[in-house]
Amino acid sequence: MEDISKNIPEKESLNFLEEIIENDLKSGKYKEIITRFPPEPNGYLHIGHAKSICLNFGLALKYGGKTNLRFDDTNPVKEDVEYVDSIKEDIQWLGFKWANEFYASDYFEQLYEWAVQLIKKGLAYVDDQTLEEIRKNRGTVTEPGKDSPFRNRSVEENLDLFIRMRKGEFADGARILRAKIDMAHPNMQMRDPIMYRILHASHHRTGDKWCIYPMYDYAHGESDSIEKITHSICTLEFDIHRPLYDWFIEQLDIFPSHQYEFARLNLTYTVMSKRKLLQLVTEGRVTGWDDPRMPTICGFRRRGYTPESIRNFCERIGVAKRDNVIDVSLLEFSLREHLNKTAKRVMAVLNPVKVVITNYPEGQEEEMDAINNPEDENAGTRKVPFCKEIYIERDDFMENPPKKYFRLSPGQEVRLRYAYFITCQEIVKDEEGNIIEIRCTYDPASRGGNSPDGRKVKGTIHWVSAKHAIQAEVRLFDRLFNKENPEDTEEGQTFLENINPDSLQILKSCYLEPSLKESQRLEKFQFERLGYFNVDYDSKPGALVFNRTCTLKDSWQKEQEK
């Protein structure tokens, strides 16, 4: 794995978390900072998690601390080992190393003991109310709640009941353990929050050892505390939980971890809800969590994104506490920026039309030298075969060109990249008037793309030798979600109907230059003018399939749209 610790760009200013950490370090509050990334293993990681990962790991890296990976696995009915494996793979792919791999379930015994301690201190009680009663008695945001009739049970009775809860004497939902705080608290989270529920469910790690499971609010802060997490960084919706986080730590008198909140990432045209992504997978709308149209980390990986580009993106968007919606074009910019420097340039023709060079000797073949990457001298050159018949892009020819069209048109001379200047002399059409062949002459003196008389051509186009071309399939992706951010609202319920049917992949046969024959899966290329692609597997054995990872900026297209 590459070492990214030396690779952190120097910034002129600090974000608010860096400022907090620097102050804590300076004041001597902590000698070493410890953060954690705490996913629940109930789904695959998406680009929103990438922000959290970059933050937690990045902060520790920057200040010489460490980061734990902790699976927040307190709800066995939703969780699975498939997810823990994928999460670990994705974090590593992003380039981060965790100091320890922990599980909230590792702490179940300790958490239980602490719960007993709270009962003994009269700070927790067993409640026999039904779900509906609890809900009703919690009050509303404007009305205070009502005390449970079981709220004032004796310590002995609570202890007995709780022990029996653990033993499995009661059915699911029969009783719960609650913290005894204040049913009239203006913060709903403090109205005697539930600590434990009975769940006779098999856990992916602890099996059937437990039939009571701690709730997030009871488990999270304590888990942080056990690991001596100094800065527990989470998203904004948890800020209302912070008083409770602090309450448990204070009552238990354990290591005082602190929680800090930041605004989660929102991307235009992208659904980030785990629930809906799961729905897409289970309903078979996509081929899996790693479908290249998914905003998951593995989806982006298969699509051809690089970890570096995602890290740079996260750096660029910054971190703050106000809600934000980042334009996907910034993500794409970050990818292009990286791929521009690293991706091999290669010629391919997606939408071919044949060009015959009439004055080129029949049967002659040549090899042209092509530069692999103009931005990287070490990338070297390759040989590209050339002969009398070639394919060019249909878009690179216009019979009746508008003004300022630089590419091929009748009488117009263009450069074939790395090859010759050609001039269009004649067009061959079928009965329906479709252009089936373009006949050109070439200038033998312009070999390599320069004319000795120094004349300039404005247009340069890509091509592929008809005789030597290999055929492959190309997938062009649209974004799966064409509605802006249908989050967890009623509007979001209809989001599946809002999926653009055109977002389905287009599998299209095309012509590639022969050097692509040796391509390996997940190699990345810039197809001249056509965008960035990466090689992927396909159902058909031996077939080369290219996924479009990202498009090129195209000012010509923009001009046309005006």
Add this chain to the structure above:
RNA sequence: UGUCCGAUGGUGUAGUGGCAGCACAGCAGAUUUUGGUUCUGUUAGCCUAGGUUCGAGUCCUAGUCGGAUAACCA
């Protein structure tokens, strides 16, 4: 209708009470063997109203707008 959080160009993000900066997007030009890339220039901003102050994006008060919050989810 409570409580909590937030508000700086189109989008994000900086700004010990002292000239509002940076990135992306946009626009204009230069370079270019792909109308890409690169480079240069440039448009555009402190939610409102009061107050404190020589001086307020920053501090105070009130309001407006946005978000979170009433799961035996995390």
